[in-house]
Amino acid sequence: MLMAAALAAPAFPAFSAGATPAAPTMAAKPDLVKGEASFTAVCAACHSADGNSTIAANPKLSQQHPEYLVKQLQEFKSGKRNNAIMTGFASMLTDEDMKNIAYWVASKPAKAGFSSDKDLVALGERIYRGGISDRQIAACAGCHSPNGAGIPIQYPRLSGQHADYTTLQLKMFRDGSRANSNQMAQVAAKLNDLEIKAVADYIAGLR
Numbered sequence: 001m002l003m004a005a006a007l008a009a010p011a012f013p014a015f016s017a018g019a020t021p022a023a024p025t026m027a028a029k030p031d032l033v034k035g036e037a038s039f040t041a042v043c044a045a046c047h048s049a050d051g052n053s054t055i056a057a058n059p060k061l062s063q064q065h066p067e068y069l070v071k072q073l074q075e076f077k078s079g080k081r082n083n084a085i086m087t088g089f090a091s092m093l094t095d096e097d098m099k100n101i102a103y104w105v106a107s108k109p110a111k112a113g114f115s116s117d118k119d120l121v122a123l124g125e126r127i128y129r130g131g132i133s134d135r136q137i138a139a140c141a142g143c144h145s146p147n148g149a150g151i152p153i154q155y156p157r158l159s160g161q162h163a164d165y166t167t168l169q170l171k172m173f174r175d176g177s178r179a180n181s182n183q184m185a186q187v188a189a190k191l192n193d194l195e196i197k198a199v200a201d202y203i204a205g206l207r
Contacts, residue, residue, distance in 0.1 A: 028096070030066075035104030038097050042089055043105070051105040056164035063110035067153040069102035070095075072180075081180045113160030115205030117197070124202025127195060137190045140199065143183075148206040159206045166200035 040049065043061070047053045051062030061069065075081040076090035093101070115121050129146065131139035140158070144150050148159030158166070172178035173188035174196075191199070 030103035031096075031100045032104045032107065034097075035100030035102070038093070039101050039104055042092070043101065046085075047105075050108045052108070052111045053162065056162040057168070058162075059165045060110060060113075060161055061105045062108040064102075064106055064157050065150060065152045066099070066102035066106040068150075068156045069106065070098050073098040073102070075180050082177065110157070110160055112207055113162065113204040115201045116163060117201045120194075120198040120201050121205065123195070124198035124200070127191075127199050128202050128206075132190075132195075135190055138187060140203075148203060158203045161203055163197075163200040163204040166203050167196055170196045170200065 039047075039051070043051075046055065046058045047061050051060065051064075053060050072081060073090045073093060074095070076083060076086040077093070079087065090098075115124075127137070128140040131137045131142075143155040144158045145155075148157060148161075150157040169178060170184075170188045170191065171193075173181065173184045174191065176185065179185065188196070
């Protein structure tokens with residue numbers, strides 16, 4: 001019945017003479033005050049008060065693209081991205097909460113990271129900037145930009161991210177335990193442990 005009614009409806013709404021079409025509804029702007037309050041209550045213990053996590057296993061969130069953060073929170077909540085701790089926290093958040101939090105923490109400047117294994121930096125840089133052509137491994141810079149700033153909405157900022165966190169995520173993409181990006185799974189599947197460590201360490205010192 002509903003489908004028949006929909007098919008019978010005109011393609012464009014009819015307006016009486018002189019009527020003005022209603023303006024499209026604009027998406028509500030994020031509330032940064034509420035975002036800060038929610039971040040402090042829910043996120044700060046693991047990601048630090050300004051999003052610059054000091055715990056190597058927990059990602060830095062400051063200056064990350066807010067659209068990317070919202071997507072990750074939604075996927076934690078839905079179960080598409082698997083992490084028991086984050087799923088629990090995300091399940092408490094509405095879409096509005098997620099948006100407020102994401103835009104607030106994105107407004108905080110990121111602190112520079114550092115590479116811990118200087119011997120691996122050269123290898124990591126080669127892979128990040130040029131990929132490995134004979135194994136069809138794409139350069140990370142192609143999507144995440146040469147300085148690690150990423151591309152808003154599509155690809156996250158990586159610059160200065162903890163090497164331990166990046167290493168773990170690449171291994172999870174490789175073994176399928178993180179399954180919310182086919183593109184990253186295909187890239188990670190071709191990298192060995194040494195290459196993953198090298199790329200992660202290079203990213204940590206990227207500015």
